[in-house]
Amino acid sequence: AEEFDQFEDISDTLLLHCAKFLKSVLKTQDQFVKYAAKHVNTEMTQTAFSLISKFPKISPAEDKCGTCQCGKDCRRGKFVLGTVQIVVGDRVLINDQGKWQDALKRTCRRGLVTGKTNDKNVIIVQFDDGSRAGCYVVHLEVPVFLYDSC
Numbered sequence: 001a002e003e004f005d006q007f008e009d010i011s012d013t014l015l016l017h018c019a020k021f022l023k024s025v026l027k028t029q030d031q032f033v034k035y036a037a038k039h040v041n042t043e044m045t046q047t048a049f050s051l052i053s054k055f056p057k058i059s060p061a062e063d064k065c066g067t068c069q070c071g072k073d074c075r076r077g078k079f080v081l082g083t084v085q086i087v088v089g090d091r092v093l094i095n096d097q098g099k100w101q102d103a104l105k106r107t108c109r110r111g112l113v114t115g116k117t118n119d120k121n122v123i124i125v126q127f128d129d130g131s132r133a134g135c136y137v138v139h140l141e142v143p144v145f146l147y148d149s150c
Helices: 005-025 029-039 045-053
Strands: 091-094 110-116 122-127 132-136 145-147
Touching: 005 045, 029 045
Parallel strands: none
Antiparallel strands: 091 110, 091 145, 110 122, 122 132
C-alpha cells in the first residue's frame, strides 16, 4: 500500500486496516519483540513499524477483534485473571511471561477449556496437541493464560 502513494486515500485506508489487525494480534511484550526481531533490517522494516505507529489512531470503538466481529470488547490477548469469567469452550494461550514451569515447558501453547475443578484457581485444558491437563489460572500472582478468542 505504501508503494502506491498516487492512491493516497486507498493506501491509508488499507494500512489502517492492517494496523487494526496487527494491534489485535500483538498483545504481549513477547509478541512485540518477536515481531520487531522478524522485521528489523529487512525490506519490510519501514512498513512493519509504520503499522505500529498507527496504533494511537485506532479509536477504542474500532479496537475490536477483526476475526469474530463480536461487537463487544475483545478478550483475545488479555490475561485470564480467575475462573469466574472463564467458561468451558474458551480458547486459551499460555502466557510466555508466566511463572508456572509446567506450563512454560509445554511445546503446545494453545488449548480449549474443557472444565473447571473445585479448586477456584484450576481449569481443565485440552491442548491442541491432544494432551489434557489441570492447570493453574494464576501462579505466583502471575496469570498463566491469555484468552485466545473473544
